[in-house]
Amino acid sequence: MVVIEVDVRGDVCPIPLIETRKALRKASPGDVVVIIGTHPASKKEIPMAVKALGLELLEIEEEDGTWKIKIRR
Template identity: 30%
Template sequence: MPDTAPRPADGDGEGLTISRELDLRGLNCPMPVLKTAKALQGVAAGERIAVLASDPLAGLDIPHFCNEQGHVLEDSAREDGWMRFVIRKGA
């Protein structure tokens, strides 16, 4: 699961940075949500992480998790067989 150095978020045009990128492709439910939750524990409120996931249930689980835990799903996109989520950690 590669982490990357902070970098501009793709395509947002506002210079927002991603603190970590998690490549969770190939993992099945519930692992993408569990690993996303753990990664968010390691960043400060207001920081962003990007999550890549191929499990179709992640398209439901990650937005629900963000809503329930007070995080903001700033962006989500579908690629060929996988999804990318940009999450801003809540307070």
């Protein structure tokens, strides 16, 4: 298993979602993609996209306006 980290802090939609999709395409089944960002709308959109793609949303954490979303491919 590989962990792929994507830092989109300071980026606004649709950049975080686009970068998430790119990372998920590169990931192999079982790999974990961790997205770190600050844009509030992306925090809602990324989990919806994960669900639509049929992937596993492992965790959403938020601290001081920065969120981290973990997805298993």
